[in-house]
Amino acid sequence: MNSFEIAVLGGDGIGPEVMEAGLAVLEAVDQRHKLGLRFSSHRAGAMAYRDTGEDLSEEVFARSRDADAILLGAMGWPGIRRDDGTELAPQITLRMRLGLFGGVRPIRAIPGVPLPLRDPRAAKMDFVILRESTEGLFFSKDKGLITHEMAEETLRLTRPTSLALARMSFELAGERAARLGRPGRVTLVDKANVFRAFAWLREVFGEVAAEHPGIVFDAHYVDAMALDLIRRPWDFDVLPTENMFGDILSDLAAGLIGGMGFAPSADLGAEHAVFQPSHGTAPDIAGKGLANPTAMILSGAMMLEWLALRGGGDALRAAAGEIRAAVDQAFAEGLRTPDIGGSHGTAEVGRRVIAALG
Numbered sequence: 582m583n584s585f586e587i588a589v590l591g592g593d594g595i596g597p598e599v600m601e602a603g604l605a606v607l608e609a610v611d612q613r614h615k616l617g618l619r620f621s622s623h624r625a626g627a628m629a630y631r632d633t634g635e636d637l638s639e640e641v642f643a644r645s646r647d648a649d650a651i652l653l654g655a656m657g658w659p660g661i662r663r664d665d666g667t668e669l670a671p672q673i674t675l676r677m678r679l680g681l682f683g684g685v686r687p688i689r690a691i692p693g694v695p696l697p698l699r700d701p702r703a704a705k706m707d708f709v710i711l712r713e714s715t716e717g718l719f720f721s722k723d724k725g726l727i728t729h730e731m732a733e734e735t736l737r738l739t740r741p742t743s744l745a746l747a748r749m750s751f752e753l754a755g756e757r758a759a760r761l762g763r764p765g766r767v768t769l770v771d772k773a774n775v776f777r778a779f780a781w782l783r784e785v786f787g788e789v790a791a792e793h794p795g796i797v798f799d800a801h802y803v804d805a806m807a808l809d810l811i812r813r814p815w816d817f818d819v820l821p822t823e824n825m826f827g828d829i830l831s832d833l834a835a836g837l838i839g840g841m842g843f844a845p846s847a848d849l850g851a852e853h854a855v856f857q858p859s860h861g862t863a864p865d866i867a868g869k870g871l872a873n874p875t876a877m878i879l880s881g882a883m884m885l886e887w888l889a890l891r892g893g894g895d896a897l898r899a900a901a902g903e904i905r906a907a908v909d910q911a912f913a914e915g916l917r918t919p920d921i922g923g924s925h926g927t928a929e930v931g932r933r934v935i936a937a938l939g
């Protein structure tokens with residue numbers, strides 16, 4: 582029987598709250614399908630830093646690196662800062678140290694969840710932001726030149742990472758085209774009208790596009806994309822983009838499907854992967870049992886699919902599909918979290934999704 586060691590980093594604020602519901606769902610599918618999931622929890626984040634002086638100790642890093650996959654809640658807390666004034670962000674450290682360049686952030690309208698856009702086509706929204714997560718403007722983290730007179734941060738793109746991102750984009754578009762029965766399309770989101778780095782990135786993507794003639798390739802400026810994600814989000818498929826652009830657009834896109842509580846993510850590298858909601862620690866609702874754990878639950882499903890691709894077998898893929906179907910069914914049957922005007926709290930979401938698993 583397979584056995585998968587999953588490192589669990591609940592983190593801060595609503596992180597551990599949504600993690601509890603996410604783990605309950607994973608344990609339920611594990612029991613049914615005998616997936617061999619073994620969870621070990623570790624402390625990391627802003628509160629760990631406050632209490633121990635380390636936000637991600639070498640020991641926790643090593644246990645996470647050596648696990649088959651990492652589940653992360655959310656980390657950081659506005660009041661807990663480093664000496665330079667920035668917040669603790671061990672999730673960025675994990676992305677950088679484990680080479681998790683591919684930030685996969687799917688945006689899918691869940692049937693029954695009220696959407697802010699009134700156009701009926703909004704119910705068909707199903708696209709993926711592919712946020713490069715180790716370079717771009719975030720490359721400059723802790724390296725910026727800050728003096729009394731100026732502050733300078735640097736955006737860097739490298740050829741190996743850009744090629745890897747392009748390949749991931751076209752592979753994802755190919756898989757989605759086969760699954761959704763529609764032509765695949767990769768739309769690079771950049772600012773090539775102003776920065777040569779992005780004109781260069783278009784060329785790198787063009788090289789990979791030439792190897793995938795069945796997939797449409799085009800590019801869109803990021804400011805226009807912010808507009809079009811509000812105006813016609815149903816027209817898009819796979820949207821690779823630079824780290825900072827992806828960070829911003831993925832929150833905007835989460836707003837299109839009901840809020841941060843519905844937006845899962847996976848940070849993928851060649852060897853390692855972190856699965857976490859796109860949201861943060863939500864200090865405004867932390868500790869009240871109000872957080873919507875759907876994003877965490879769906880991130881767990883993404884983890885099962887990734888383990889399946891790494892030789893884990895079809896049971897994992899089936900379990901991921903069951904989780905997604907159970908989430909859809911629970912909302913279709915009236916589950917309503919506080920972020921969409923309902924009153925069903927974090928634990929209730931977990932219970933209803935588990936009940937919908939059948």
Ligand SMILES: NC(=O)C1=CN([C@@H]2O[C@H](COP(=O)(O)OP(=O)(O)OC[C@H]3O[C@@H](n4cnc5c(N)ncnc54)[C@H](O)[C@@H]3O)[C@@H](O)[C@H]2O)C=CC1
Pocket residue numbers: 595599654655656657658659668672840841842857858859860861862863864865866871872873874876920
């Ligand atoms: N990956 C991570 O661990 C991330 C960590 N952060 C950190 O989290 C802290 C708070 O950041 P914010 O800018 O407030 O972003 P946030 O994502 O925590 O919250 C933004 C808004 O979305 C709501 N929200 C977020 N998750 C929700 C959920 N599951 N259910 C219902 N509502 C939800 C919050 O209540 C808030 O109104 C900061 O310290 C930030 O650095 C922020 C983003 C991602």
Ligand SMILES: CC(C)CC(=O)C(=O)O
Pocket residue numbers: 657670672673828859
């Ligand atoms: C600390 C942040 C960079 C995390 C974040 O906003 C994200 O992962 O989207």
Ligand SMILES: [Mg+2]
Pocket residue numbers: 828829832859
């Ligand atoms: Mg973000």
